[in-house]
Amino acid sequence: MNLEQKLAKLDELAQTIEQENISLSKSLEIFEQSVTLAKECMQTLNDCKGRLTVLTEEVRRIVDEK
C-alpha cells in the first residue's frame, strides 16, 4: 500500500469504528491496525521530509554553482 492508500485506509477505519454495532474487541482490533498504519504513514512522511531537505540543498548548490 502506498501513502495515499494508507491514509485512505486510516480514514476508512476512523469511520468504521464510529458505527454503533461494533464490538469492543473489534474496536481494539481496528485501533491496533490504525496505530500500525499511522506509524507507517509517519515513517513515510518523515522520509519525504528528509528527501525534500536533501533535494532542496542539492538544487540550491547546482543553481549557485554556474
Place this chain on the structure above:
Amino acid sequence: MTVSVTQLNNYIKGMVEIDGVLSDLSVVGEITNVKQYKSGWFFSLKEGDNSINCLTFSAATPPVTGMMAVIEGHLNYYPKTGSLSVYVRRITSTKNTGESYLNFLELKEKLKKEGLFDDERKKIVPKSCQKVGIVTSETGAVIHDITNVVYRRQPFTQLFLYPVKVQGEGADFEIARGVLYFNDTDVDAVIVGRGGGSNEDLSVFNSEVVVRAIAACSKPIVSAVGHGVDFTLSDFAADKRAVTPTEAAEFVTLDVQKEKDHIRYCLSQIASICNNKIISCKDSVAYNLKGIQSTISLLTQSYKSKFVRQLTKIESNTTNKLQQRQHQLDKSMTKLSALNPKSILQRGYAHISHKGNTLSSIDELQIGQQIDIFMQDGVAQATVTNKETK
C-alpha cells in the same frame, strides 16, 4: 588675424541676422527626420544629398516625413554648437510626396510582394544564445552597449564582431557581406545594428542589398537600427526587431542571475507545497488516530458503565432476596417460639405426666395416683387426692 571661437560665432550670427534674404526665407524641399519635442518640432528639409535643419514652435501644419513642402521663416545661427537652422513660422504642403520617401515605399512594396517580410519566413531567435554574431561598427556606443549587456546577463556568451561602416558609401555592401558571413558559422543568432541618427544616416538599412542579405541569412537576425521611432526595411526583413541595441542584446541572452533567482523561487515554492502536504498528511493521520482512540475510550467507558449498572442490579436483587428470606425466617422463628412448651410454662402453666406419659384430661387421673408436675424451673411430685370434672 586670429579670433576666438566666440568672436567668430558672434560675427557669423550678426551677419546672418542682418542679411535681408536670410531673415525672410521661403524654401521648398522634402521633410525628413521629424522629431517632436515638448517645445516644438525638429526636422530636416532635403533635396537630393543636401539638407538643412529646421525647427518650428508655431506652425499650424505639423511636419510629416516624406511631405514635399514650402517652409517660411528665417535663418538662425546657434553659437553654442555653431549650427544653422531655419526657424519656421509656416509649413505649406505642396501635396506631393518626396522622392526619397516614394523610393522607400516603392522598394518596401516590392520586397513585401516577394515575401521577404512574411511572418512565415521568420526564424525563432533562441532566448539563450551561446554564440552571437554582431554586424556593426567596431567603434561607438552600439558594440559597447551590446557587449556590456550580454556579459552582464549571460557571462559565458561568445561574441563575434564583423566590423562594418554603418553609414556612407559602401556601407550597404559591407553590412550585407557581414550578415552573410555568419551563414557559414555556428553562431546562434546575429545582431545587425547601429545607433540613432537622421533618416539619411539610417538609410543604408533601407538599401535593397542589406534587406535581401538579412532575408537570405540562415541564422536568426535581430535588427537594432536607430531608436524606437525609426523603422527601416531591415527591421521588416529581420526575424526580430529591437528598439535599441540594448534590447537586441536582451533578446539573445537570458539574465542568468534573474533565472537563478527564479529557479530559487520556484524551488522554494515547490518545497513549501511539499512541506505543507507533509504537514497536512501528518495532521490527517493524527486526527484519525485521535478519533479512533477517542471512540475506543468512549466504548470502553460505555462497557464499564453497562457493567456497573448490571452489577448494581444484581447486588440490589440479591439484597432484596436476602431481606425477604430473613423476614420469612423471623416469622418462622416467632411461630416456633410460640409453640415451644417452655414458653407456655413461663406463662404460669404446668405439665403433668405419670411415668413419662402426658396427662391432659381429668379422666386420666386416679385418686391416690403419684404424678409429676413440670414447671418452668423445676419438677414436683404430687398425689391426687381429689378430682372434679367441670
